[in-house]
Amino acid sequence: MNPYIPNQNPRYVIIDYRASEEILNYLRKLNIQPIKTIKCTDLQEPVDGHPDMVIHPIDFETFIVAPNVYDYYRNVLDHKGIKVIKGGKTLSRNYPEDIAYNVARIGRYAVHNTQHTDQLLKYYLEEAGIELIHVNQGYTKCSVATISENKTLTSDFLIHETLISYNIESMYIDPKIVRLEGYNYGFIGGCTGLINDKIFLSTGKIFDENISFSLKEFVQSSGYVYDEASNQQITDLGTLIPII
Numbered sequence: 137m138n139p140y141i142p143n144q145n146p147r148y149v150i151i152d153y154r155a156s157e158e159i160l161n162y163l164r165k166l167n168i169q170p171i172k173t174i175k176c177t178d179l180q181e182p183v184d185g186h187p188d189m190v191i192h193p194i195d196f197e198t199f200i201v202a203p204n205v206y207d208y209y210r211n212v213l214d215h216k217g218i219k220v221i222k223g224g225k226t227l228s229r230n231y232p233e234d235i236a237y238n239v240a241r242i243g244r245y246a247v248h249n250t251q252h253t254d255q256l257l258k259y260y261l262e263e264a265g266i267e268l269i270h271v272n273q274g275y276t277k278c279s280v281a282t283i284s285e286n287k288t289l290t291s292d293f294l295i296h297e298t299l300i301s302y303n304i305e306s307m308y309i310d311p312k313i314v315r316l317e318g319y320n321y322g323f324i325g326g327c328t329g330l331i332n333d334k335i336f337l338s339t340g341k342i343f344d345e346n347i348s349f350s351l352k353e354f355v356q357s358s359g360y361v362y363d364e365a366s367n368q369q370i371t372d373l374g375t376l377i378p379i380i
Contacts, residue, residue, distance in 0.1 A: 138241050139193035139378070140282045145332040146378035148216065152185040155373055159339060162365040166332065171379075174208040178227050179234055182318035186326060186374020188277040190227065192237040192257055194264055196380045200257045202227050202237055216379060224256040235274035240295075240325065241266070242304055243285040247295065249274040271298050277375055278323040283336060283358050289351065291324040307354045313342050315371045322372025329375055336360040340370040 137143075146168055151159070153172040160170050173185045183189050190202040191209065198219045201209045206222045213220050225236035236254040239261075240247040246261050250270040261268065271294060273279055279292040286304055290296045291311035299306040309324045316322030331337040336355045341364055342348035352362045364370075 137195055138243070138282060138285060139195050140241055140375070141284065141330055142332050142378045142380060144380060146380050148379040149331070150187045150191065150377040150379070152187065152373040154185055155339075156366060156368070158366040158368070159373075163331075166335075168331070168378075171212060173374075174205055176202070176204050176227065178204050178229060180229060180318070182316055183234075183374065186278075186372075187377045188238055188326065188375035189234065190237060191377055192223075192239055192254075192277075193377055194257075194260045196378075198260070199377075200237065200254065200260060213379075218379060221256070221260070223254045225254040232274050238275050238277045240276040240280035240282075240288075242280065242282055242288050242299065245269050245302065245304075247271055247276045247280065247298070249276070269298065269302065271295055275323060276325075278326045278372070280325045281328045281375075282330070283355060283360070287354075287358055289324050289328065289354070307351070309347065309351060310344075313344050313347055313370060315340075315369045317371075326372035326374045327370045330360065331376065331378070334361055335363050337376075338362070338364045338370055339373055340364055340366045340368040342370050 148169045150171045176184050192200045200223045203226045210220045232252045246266045247269045273292050281289040291309050296306045296308040311321045314322035327339040355362045
């Protein structure tokens with residue numbers, strides 16, 4: 137089961153510690169309690185609070201967490217029904233030493249630069265029957281938003297082409313529409329995703345009307361409501377991680 141496709145309203149969601157009150161209040165109105173990330177000081181500042189940089193959920197009950205922040209998440213997730221496993225790779229500031237857990241999931245596939253995937257994470261994925269697809273991009277979870285078991289958005293064109301070659305329906309989104317403080321732009325996977333079994337959520341607004349219309353149509357064709365958590369420009373906060 138893909139941990140980024142919730143089958144009900146989650147109890148909690150792990151979200152960047154810098155998320156605005158507008159976004160946090162949106163989640164609370166859905167009866168989802170936000171759990172703020174801890175700053176990972178070993179990463180570049182723009183992504184040091186992104187959940188998908190330090191956590192990979194194997195499923196809804198088992199999370200692999202970077203050693204850098206393991207103690208924090210073990211304590212926070214204790215008694216929430218989550219098994220927290222310390223990953224083998226300690227992250228550091230510069231690429232590719234920061235990508236070990238940033239793995240995209242689509243259907244029975246995990247997509248990543250497999251030369252740099254954390255070995256323990258790779259073991260658990262393979263044990264779960266997940267097939268790894270190698271791509272050169274390291275920030276694959278940042279770059280991919282899963283809509284269904286066979287449908288995605290991606291802001292990386294080479295990932296887009298790879299997914300299509302695996303008969304996965306993919307829509308390419310220009311990353312320049314996404315704001316990420318400290319960089320020229322962010323990635324679509326870090327600012328959109330399924331928040332429950334009904335809503336595909338964006339952190340904000342897409343100001344390019346053509347892209348906005350096409351993206352909404354693509355999402356709605358899968359039976360989800362497209363919604364925006366804020367009135368600000370769509371911003372990369374790292375993928376939200378639901379806890380069912």
